[in-house]
Amino acid sequence: MSGLGRAGAAALxxxxxxxxxxxxxxxxxxxxxxxxxxxxxxxxxxxxxxVRLIAREAVVVRRIGGTLLFAVxxxxxxxxxxxxxxxxxxxxxxxxxxxxxxLLLAGLPLLARWFLGPPDTRPARWLRLGCYATLLALxxxxxxxxxxxxxxxxxxxxxxxxxxxxDPSHRSPGGxxxxxxxxxxxxxxxxLWMTSPRSGIAPATLVAGxxxxxxxxxxxxxxxxxxxxxxxxxxxxxxSDVDPLMVLAWLMLFSCPVVASVIADRRYTAxxxxxxxxxxxxxxxxxxxxLTSMTGALFAGGAGFATTLAMVREAWLRDWLYHGQHLLxxxxxxSADLRTLPAIAYSHEITxxxxxxxxxxxxxxxxxxxxxxxxxxxLSVASGDTAAGHGDQRPGGGGPPGPEPxxxxxxxxxxxxxxxxxxxxxxVPGPREPGPREPGQRTEQDQLVGIPR
Numbered sequence: 001m002s003g004l005g006r007a008g009a010a011a012l013x014x015x016x017x018x019x020x021x022x023x024x025x026x027x028x029x030x031x032x033x034x035x036x037x038x039x040x041x042x043x044x045x046x047x048x049x050x051v052r053l054i055a056r057e058a059v060v061v062r063r064i065g066g067t068l069l070f071a072v073x074x075x076x077x078x079x080x081x082x083x084x085x086x087x088x089x090x091x092x093x094x095x096x097x098x099x100x101x102x103l104l105l106a107g108l109p110l111l112a113r114w115f116l117g118p119p120d121t122r123p124a125r126w127l128r129l130g131c132y133a134t135l136l137a138l139x140x141x142x143x144x145x146x147x148x149x150x151x152x153x154x155x156x157x158x159x160x161x162x163x164x165x166x167d168p169s170h171r172s173p174g175g176x177x178x179x180x181x182x183x184x185x186x187x188x189x190x191x192l193w194m195t196s197p198r199s200g201i202a203p204a205t206l207v208a209g210x211x212x213x214x215x216x217x218x219x220x221x222x223x224x225x226x227x228x229x230x231x232x233x234x235x236x237x238x239x240s241d242v243d244p245l246m247v248l249a250w251l252m253l254f255s256c257p258v259v260a261s262v263i264a265d266r267r268y269t270a271x272x273x274x275x276x277x278x279x280x281x282x283x284x285x286x287x288x289x290x291l292t293s294m295t296g297a298l299f300a301g302g303a304g305f306a307t308t309l310a311m312v313r314e315a316w317l318r319d320w321l322y323h324g325q326h327l328l329x330x331x332x333x334x335s336a337d338l339r340t341l342p343a344i345a346y347s348h349e350i351t352x353x354x355x356x357x358x359x360x361x362x363x364x365x366x367x368x369x370x371x372x373x374x375x376x377x378x379l380s381v382a383s384g385d386t387a388a389g390h391g392d393q394r395p396g397g398g399g400p401p402g403p404e405p406x407x408x409x410x411x412x413x414x415x416x417x418x419x420x421x422x423x424x425x426x427x428v429p430g431p432r433e434p435g436p437r438e439p440g441q442r443t444e445q446d447q448l449v450g451i452p453r
Contacts (some may be wrong), residue, residue, distance in 0.1 A: 116196035213295025227355030257289035
């Protein structure tokens, strides 16, 4: 086989993998018919037309777009993990994180497609795409922020602030990187299972959990756009101004998973139209609650890391968030002659970078706190289903028994008396007020029935 023939065979194999399984026979047929065209430009034009038709398939477009997105994000993460100079103590850990995360993002979906099947509903596809986009965007941003937090400054005042705030002697980049990799792997595995056909999760459950999670994540991001710590308050809502949002965030932390579980259960049972087993209902409610906490943590963490990186690199955003010369913990411990504008600006940058560790904590704490709610919701659904099972099994519920049904009548259920007088009743006029009757006088009804004088 010539080199051109081998290239064509390789192109055929690649195109066949891109299209759905039910269209692969069509692709092979189109490619096989190219042999009947005259060799040269006409055969090449035939094959180019086949490639164009293949590319128009919606599934192919999604896969190509996902591949390009994955490649761009991997390159961006690699550039953030392989800085030019100077390299920091976090650089080896960042490179390990990038390589491992790329392998996870590339390998786990393939395994999920083989064993669990591809997502077959629009909410499942959008949820998987959103999770992938968030993780891919989060990887280079996290690497850039962590590189900055582990890079000592050159100025004497800035170096003092760095030693007070960052305290590199008590921070282990290797341990933090392992925790991040484990959390990313668990999140990715959970999302892949929820969006697979074999999980049995209804689209309404995915919509309820994701919507409640985004709402909760937005409130949490508003409370802590640059993280939280005991040494710094919310920069754009200092002091007690942030207290109403803090109360709302705590309420939503516990209420949003429950609300999503209730909505998912009602929609699932309403769509079924028949009694649903308790196990299926528990699976829907637990998934909705877990998805709420996971989506909220991913949204708040992704937005928080992105805001922190923008604050570090853009002076106007830093000044707007911190309202100018907003003194933080590191600057307050410096003498008056060292409280210069560069030192104050650096204290904002390094404090925000170090405080982003709370976003990693959210990724772990929120699902763990939701686990207790999941147990409560599951027990509520199971107890309700058990109570309903002990009631009256007849249609209409477990009310008091009604009257016994009348026995079947002979002759096909028709009464003989009714049949005998059916014709008479048809010709009898409506009831009239009886007038005075003389002794021995018969009424019209008496004559019809045959009552003697």
